[in-house]
Amino acid sequence: MPKVLISDKLSPASVEIFKRRGIEVDFKPGLSPAELRAIIAPYDGLAVRSATKVTRELMEAAPNLKVVGRAGIGVDNVDVTTATARGVVVMNTPYGNAITTAEHAIAMMFALARQLPEASASTKAGRWEKNRFMGVELFGKTLGLIGCGNIGSIVADRAVGLHMKVVAFDPFLSEKRAVELGVEKVELNELLERADFVTLHTPLTEQTRNILSRGNIARLKQGVRIINCARGGLVDEAALYDALKSGHVAGAALDVFETEPATDSPLFGLENVVCTPHLGAATAEAQENVALQVADQMADFLLTGAVSNAINMPSVTAEEAPRLKPYMELARLLGGLAGQLTAAQGDAITAIRVEYEGHVAELNRKPLSAAALAGVLTPLMGAVNMVNAPVVARERGIEVAETVHERRGDYATLLRVTVVTDRQDRSVAGTLVGDAKPRLVEIKGIPVEADFAPHMLYVTNQDKPGFIGRFGMALANAGINIATFHLGRSAQGGDAICLVSLDGPLPEPVLAEVRALPLVVQATALSF
């Protein structure tokens, strides 16, 4: 039974989901990094919000970890690069808290426009300062939206409802989508010059860090108001402080900060600043949504292999997962065979090609290619799985190509994996028998029909009389039983191949004896 640890304050509904799905779950929010490292080893899954920092050190202490689930959107508290390198899937819940966060941004905009927090504090303090709190209307004002994805689009929709004019800067926003949303797509400079209110809804990346830099803040209209419910680091806080002090910026509402928890900041001393402690996603509804979603996604992955909303792996729907499973196994086995044959020769791989023909060509091929790559690379590089295989290949300069053949051949499904090295191309192909059982049908262009077995021996030899007898005797003399025996050849008297399955691993001295037999070109022990 898979084991999951919930290390942040997720809604208790997530615990129920894990239990109902047959997953052992521990709910331990609030542990220190050292305490977490001390207990993480047995867990297959880790579910977090933003408090837990899923660092390299934590993952190194988690040899069983297969999936990190983020109940929320931003994964900046997860070292995704390390997770990918270690073959750990990282998934988030991209929509569950979007409405709530958009509503928080709108609430912050109202709070700024009417100075609600200050007015509330003053009234509660017994001062009836009716003249002090003169606000501004939102009606007819221009809202500048930096980032128009899930949350930005909802903010745009609500702002249009308030009869604001919305201009959006987002390089990935299409004109068509902008028209659908009722927003005007503009460049950043134009947004800075036109907006009465600016709201940020991008992730924090190298491109967006300090997108409201000192220079860009200076370009903003006199009296502009700024709202940030996305990520600290998008706004230069020191420059914002100066602009607020000088009155160039009339107000700022911040839910997120460069350093969190933010317990001390010069911005806190300014009247025209409204702050909340990263509350964007903090509603009962959003927390229920993300907790249920992350628990279901993680359970699906751990129990069926279905992958949704992964940051570092292609998606496999819950419906596809059982259908794809035997094809993934076929891809892994074929990759494993090609990889072991290549490893035995010590050749450096320059390219890996995966070809699809027949029924398999109509399936979701990304996970199949990833499984084939993992199969090829594992014998050469150790712990490679579908998550890290594409990255490992890219890092080593291995070109990966996928080809789909329209033609229908002898098999209803045919998957071929070719490993290209400086010396030669090695290709192997296979099919599924009864849509379920992987079968090898070709090695290096030579037809051969064989099932995969845990222990196999592959021999290439010259197609001349005498080989089979000597080979059989060599194994028999060593007390090794041949379970199945398959032969193939390119042409009479040409290259021949022999693939046998054995009841156990082949001892090294017997392999050496086989290699020394007359007519043998090479012999490789295989394991699957």
Ligand SMILES: NC(=O)c1ccc[n+]([C@@H]2O[C@H](COP(=O)([O-])OP(=O)(O)OC[C@H]3O[C@@H](n4cnc5c(N)ncnc54)[C@H](O)[C@@H]3O)[C@@H](O)[C@H]2O)c1
């Ligand atoms: N305050 C909170 O509690 C809270 C809650 C949820 C999400 N968030 C944060 O809100 C942000 C947005 O979330 P989302 O769900 O809308 O994400 P999203 O991926 O749907 O949208 C982000 C948008 O930013 C755009 N973008 C990327 N780079 C850009 C650039 N250089 N300039 C302009 N636009 C750029 C993308 O094209 C995309 O449309 C994330 O950082 C997320 O972590 C905060």
Ligand SMILES: O=C(O)CC[C@@H](O)C(=O)O
């Ligand atoms: O979990 C939270 O409270 C914050 C979540 C938010 O920052 C997100 O990116 O989804």
